[in-house]
Amino acid sequence: MTAxxxxxxxxxxxxxxxxxxxxxxxxGVPAVVAIACAAMYLYVQSQELDNIESxxxxxxxxxTAAFEQIEIALWATALTLVVAVPLGIALxxxxxxxxxxxxxxxxxxxxxxxxxxxxxxxxxVLIRNGxxxxxxxxxIYAVLPVLRGTMVGLxxxxxxxxxxxxxxxxxxxxxxxRVEMPLAVPILLTGVRTALVLTVATAVLAAFIGGxxxxxxxxxxxxxxxxLAVAVGSLGAATLAILxxxxxxxxxxxxxxxxx
Amino acid sequence: xxxxxxxxxxxxxxxxxxxxxxxxxxxxxxGIDLAVPQGEIVIxxxxxxxxxxxxxxxxxxxxxxxxxxxxxxxxxxxxxNPDHLRRRMGYVIQQIGLFPHQTIAQNIATVPRMLGWDDKxxxxxxxxxLHLVGLDPARYRDRYPxxxxxxxxxxxxxxxxxxxxxxxxxMDEPFGATDPITRERLQNEFLxxxxxxxxxxxxxxxxxxxxxxxxxxxxxxxxxxxIAQYDTPEAILTNPASEFVEQFLGSGIxxxxxxxxxxxxxxxxxxxxxxxxxxxxxxxxxxxxxxxxRTHLLLLDDQRRPARWIAxxxxxxxxxxxxxxxxxxxxxxxxxxxxxxxNDALQEMLLNANGVAAVVDRDGAYAGxxxxxxxxxxxxxxRAKALDEASSTAARGVT
Numbered sequence: 001m002t003a004x005x006x007x008x009x010x011x012x013x014x015x016x017x018x019x020x021x022x023x024x025x026x027x028g029v030p031a032v033v034a035i036a037c038a039a040m041y042l043y044v045q046s047q048e049l050d051n052i053e054s055x056x057x058x059x060x061x062x063x064t065a066a067f068e069q070i071e072i073a074l075w076a077t078a079l080t081l082v083v084a085v086p087l088g089i090a091l092x093x094x095x096x097x098x099x100x101x102x103x104x105x106x107x108x109x110x111x112x113x114x115x116x117x118x119x120x121x122x123x124x125v126l127i128r129n130g131x132x133x134x135x136x137x138x139x140i141y142a143v144l145p146v147l148r149g150t151m152v153g154l155x156x157x158x159x160x161x162x163x164x165x166x167x168x169x170x171x172x173x174x175x176x177x178r179v180e181m182p183l184a185v186p187i188l189l190t191g192v193r194t195a196l197v198l199t200v201a202t203a204v205l206a207a208f209i210g211g212x213x214x215x216x217x218x219x220x221x222x223x224x225x226x227x228l229a230v231a232v233g234s235l236g237a238a239t240l241a242i243l244x245x246x247x248x249x250x251x252x253x254x255x256x257x258x259x260x
Numbered sequence: 261x262x263x264x265x266x267x268x269x270x271x272x273x274x275x276x277x278x279x280x281x282x283x284x285x286x287x288x289x290x291g292i293d294l295a296v297p298q299g300e301i302v303i304x305x306x307x308x309x310x311x312x313x314x315x316x317x318x319x320x321x322x323x324x325x326x327x328x329x330x331x332x333x334x335x336x337x338x339x340x341n342p343d344h345l346r347r348r349m350g351y352v353i354q355q356i357g358l359f360p361h362q363t364i365a366q367n368i369a370t371v372p373r374m375l376g377w378d379d380k381x382x383x384x385x386x387x388x389x390l391h392l393v394g395l396d397p398a399r400y401r402d403r404y405p406x407x408x409x410x411x412x413x414x415x416x417x418x419x420x421x422x423x424x425x426x427x428x429x430x431m432d433e434p435f436g437a438t439d440p441i442t443r444e445r446l447q448n449e450f451l452x453x454x455x456x457x458x459x460x461x462x463x464x465x466x467x468x469x470x471x472x473x474x475x476x477x478x479x480x481x482x483x484x485x486x487i488a489q490y491d492t493p494e495a496i497l498t499n500p501a502s503e504f505v506e507q508f509l510g511s512g513i514x515x516x517x518x519x520x521x522x523x524x525x526x527x528x529x530x531x532x533x534x535x536x537x538x539x540x541x542x543x544x545x546x547x548x549x550x551x552x553x554r555t556h557l558l559l560l561d562d563q564r565r566p567a568r569w570i571a572x573x574x575x576x577x578x579x580x581x582x583x584x585x586x587x588x589x590x591x592x593x594x595x596x597x598x599x600x601x602x603n604d605a606l607q608e609m610l611l612n613a614n615g616v617a618a619v620v621d622r623d624g625a626y627a628g629x630x631x632x633x634x635x636x637x638x639x640x641x642x643r644a645k646a647l648d649e650a651s652s653t654a655a656r657g658v659t
Contacts, residue, residue, distance in 0.1 A: 164357025167322055167430075168371050168420075169346035182361045257361035259404030 022253060029246045033239050040235050047228065056220050056229040062236060068212035069240055072131055073200040076138035080195050084143045085188070088150025089176065104147075111144040115202050123209040134206035141202060142195035149191015153184030182257045189255060193248030201241040204233075214240070269334040270295035271428060271460035272319060277328035279314050288314045290484035291328065297477075298427075299458040305471040306481030306488075307508070312464045315485045316430055319462060320346045332428065347371055350421030350429035350459070354436040356413050358405040364390070364416050365401040371424040389419040392453060411442040418450065422457070431463045435470070447474060448599060452622075468509060472497070472519045473601060480505050493520055498645075517642050518603035518635070523596055526638050528619050528628035533558050535626065538567070542585055546575050558592070558618065559585065564625040566592040566618035592618050598627055606635055 044057060055061075091100045110118075118140060123133040157180050165175045207215025214237040221229025274294040280287040289311045296302045304312040317323040319330060321342040329338045337345050358367050365386045372382045390397040393415040405413055414435065421429055435443045435450075451474065454461070465471055471478050472493045480488045480496065482504055489501040497517050500506040509516065534548045534557040549557050549572055559568040570589035594608040594617040609617045609632060621627045 158355070158357070158360075160353060160355025160357040161359060162357075163322070163355070164351065164353055164417075165359070165370075167320060167346060167351035167353070167357075169343045169374060170370070171343050179359060259361045259363070259406060 025246075025249065029242065033242055036235065037239060040232065044228070044232065049228075052224055053226050053228060056217055056224075056226065057232050061217070062232070065212060065214045065216060065233070066236060066240065068131065068206070069200065069203045069214055069237065072134050072138060072203045072206055072211060072213065073196065073240075073244070075135045076142060076199040076203070077192070077196050079135065079139035080142040080146050080199075081192065083139070084146035084195075085150050087143075088147045088188075089154065089181075091147075092151050092154040107144045107147050110140045115141055116205050116208065119205055119209055130206060130210035131212065133209055134203065134211040137205075138199040138203060142199050145191045145194040145198065146188075147191075149188045149194070150184065153187035153191075154180055156187065157183045183260070186252065186256050186260060189248070189252045193245065193252060196248050197241055197245045200244040201237065204237045213237075270331075271298040271333060272296040272462065273331040273334075274315075274319070275329040275331065277315070277318055277330065278326050279311075279318060279323060280326040287326070287484060289318065289325075290486060292485045292487065294479065294487070294490070296460055296462055298460050300476040301454065301461040301463055301474055303471040303475035303478045304462065304464045304481060305466065305468060305478060305508075306485075307483075308466060310481045310483050311485035312466075312481050313432055315481075316432055316462060316464045320349050320351060320430055322346075347374060347424065348426050348428065350423075350426045352417050352421045352429065352431040352434040354433040356417040356437075358413055358416060358420070360405050363402050363404060364395075364408070367405070367416060368420045368423050370420060371426075375424055377424075385423060389422060392422075393419045394449060395419075410438050411446060414438060414442075414446055415449075418453075422459075427460060429459045429461045431461060433465055434463070436465070436467075443470075444604070448597065450474075452599065469516065469519060472516055480508060514639060514643065515603065518606060518639070519601045521602045521638060521642070522598070523600050523602065523605050523619055523630060524598040526602065526630070526634055528598070528630055529634070530628040532629050532631075533616070535560050536585075538562050538586060540585065542575050542588070545570060545585065546572065549575070556589070558626070558629075559589065560626050561586075563623075565620065566595055566626050568592060594618065595620060596630070598622075602635055602638060605630055606632075609635075 049057060087103065090096055091103055115137065119134060119137040122137050123130065127133040127136065161179060161183070162175060165179045166172075170178070203211075203213050204215030204218060206213050207219050214233040217229050217233025217236065221227065221231075221233060272294075273296070274292055276291045276293060277289060278287055278291050279289040292315055294302075294315075304315060306312050314323055318325045321330070321337075324342075325338070329336055331337065332345070332348065358364075359370075365383075368386045368389055369382045372385055377385070386401060387397045390400060395412060395415055400408070400412070400416075405416070408416065414437075418434070421431075435446045438446060447470065463474060465474075475493055477491065478493055478496055479490045482488045488508075489496055489505045491501075494517075496505065497509065497513055497520070500509060533554060534552040536545050536548060536557060536559055538559065538561055545557060545559075549570075556569045556571050558566055559570055561567040567586065568589040568591055570585075574588040594611060596605045596608050596617050596619055598619050598621055600608075605617055609615055609630070615632045617630045619627045619630050
């Protein structure tokens with residue numbers, strides 16, 4: 001009994017420290033990003049922009065780029081989830097034991113291929129629409145972390161828990177949805193967060209196939225020798241990636257089942 | 261339930277039940293026939309790999325038998341929907357397997373919810389079960405499993421298995437993962453509960469001492485789940501059917517037999533030692549002590565629980581100040597429940613200097629004393645009975 005009480009106290013103390021850290025992260029990350037953006041804004045304001053620069057660096061272009069990038073990333077992540085989560089579930093079922101290594105190998109190749117090559121391939125061979133091709137490419141790219149998160153999440157569920165659930169007469173389906181999936185959520189979400197950050201960050205490549213995004217500022221600035229435009233585009237892309245990670249972190253905290 | 265059929269038909273009957281895994285030479289379970297009578301605890305015990313867990317898991321068809329049939333209350337359940345079958349059988353395993361993301365109350369409510377009970381009925385049942393296993397509902401119902409100790413979790417596991425009041429419980433080394441002290445406590449508690457609920461229980465263990473303590477009947481299994489002996493613990497200890505059984509029982513059969521008798525079964529002396537209440541004066545205590553002619557007397561506290569052994573010399577030292585009677589003498593160390601086995605009692609006594617154990621009832625109140633002589637007499641009686649039985653079986657054998 002004493003050991004339990006002490007254990008409880010310990011975990012409560014650790015819990016408090018963790019929630020303090022968490023609160024710091026909740027506020028700290030957006031604060032740092034906001035400061036960086038504000039600094040960049042003030043710096044740009046202080047500069048005399050030439051004709052080309054002011055065409056690239058203006059509110060309308062930046063807003064459009066941001067929306068394009070977010071749009072591509074969200075669609076790509078959604079597509080990834082729709083494919084990778086059910087696939088991950090299927091591959092952890094006993095009847096799929098034979099095909100599992102093959103699919104995992106395929107997913108590994110998907111991520112092993114250079115992203116830019118994948119994008120050009122899809123654009124040239126399959127879809128002649130820049131943003132759609134980018135969405136598909138990003139989705140293929142992000143399948144692996146979600147697939148792996150789903151599978152590892154399900155595999156680490158205590159076998160005793162599953163056995164007890166089956167032994168009490170829960171059907172396979174309700175064991176999956178009421179026991180295994182909730183318990184897999186924390187690891188699954190880590191995979192989703194990785195996928196989200198990955199797609200947001202690599203979405204800049206869509207600019208090469210006319211998909212817009214902050215990549216356009218970077219490529220345009222580079223091509224025309226305007227480093228300021230490159231800097232603005234890079235900061236924009238980085239900001240989105242960091243915020244995506246931040247939101248992913250909050251989602252992990254909120255969606256984690258109580259009691260774990 | 262009180263029909264003739266229910267009385268004659270065993271609760272569970274296995275008919276030539278076999279499990280043969282593909283690619284394996286020998287079957288894991290080779291045609292076991294077993295009848296489990298209603299309301300009894302039947303223990304499956306045997307060396308590891310003998311197929312006892314496989315046999316258990318075929319009863320609720322977590323493992324589908326290769327051949328043979330399973331009957332529950334006379335009904336052939338070999339091919340019914342396994343999920344529905346399992347809801348009629350409580351299931352407790354060593355890992356417990358509580359759902360970590362659900363509260364204790366939600367965990368216990370699992371099967372009743374599947375059976376579609378309404379909220380009120382479920383809540384009442386959860387409350388009742390938590391009381392039954394000795395956990396205060398107000399304190400524990402909304403906790404998560406990780407906030408409980410191992411012993412508490414195992415109690416919840418038992419409560420969850422009993423939630424929908426199934427006639428049958430299957431238990432696979434339910435107390436195996438707990439420390440010896442907790443295990444003994446859980447075993448005693450479970451026996452107390454079983455006295456009231458009278459479930460039909462199939463219980464797997466590898467520990468012969470646990471089997472002897474918990475079982476109404478014991479099935480000793482050899483490899484392939486072949487039954488080496490199926491009988492009451494007394495009969496098995498008295499007449500091991502084969503060398504295999506003898507080996508499995510191990511040494512110290514006589515000591516093991518002490519696990520069969522409980523303190524309440526032997527003579528508990530109620531007037532051997534004088535007792536006094538906490539309100540008595542030292543003067544009164546001294547008088548009693550002199551009257552009794554014994555070396556000590558026993559001080560009970562206000563709830564009649566044995567508190568201290570007091571000798572005359574302790575009273576002198578107190579100088580007759582009645583208020584300090586509760587500080588006099590030595591604390592009672594050997595204290596056994598009347599339901600403890602003689603083996604437990606013997607151990608307690610050996611720890612105690614004067615070789616006497618105070619016996620307490622369910623509520624911890626003083627019920628009498630037990631000394632070494634009584635236990636030795638009980639052993640002698642057992643041995644005489646065993647020899648008697650052995651010779652009468654031998655006599656039957658010749659005719």
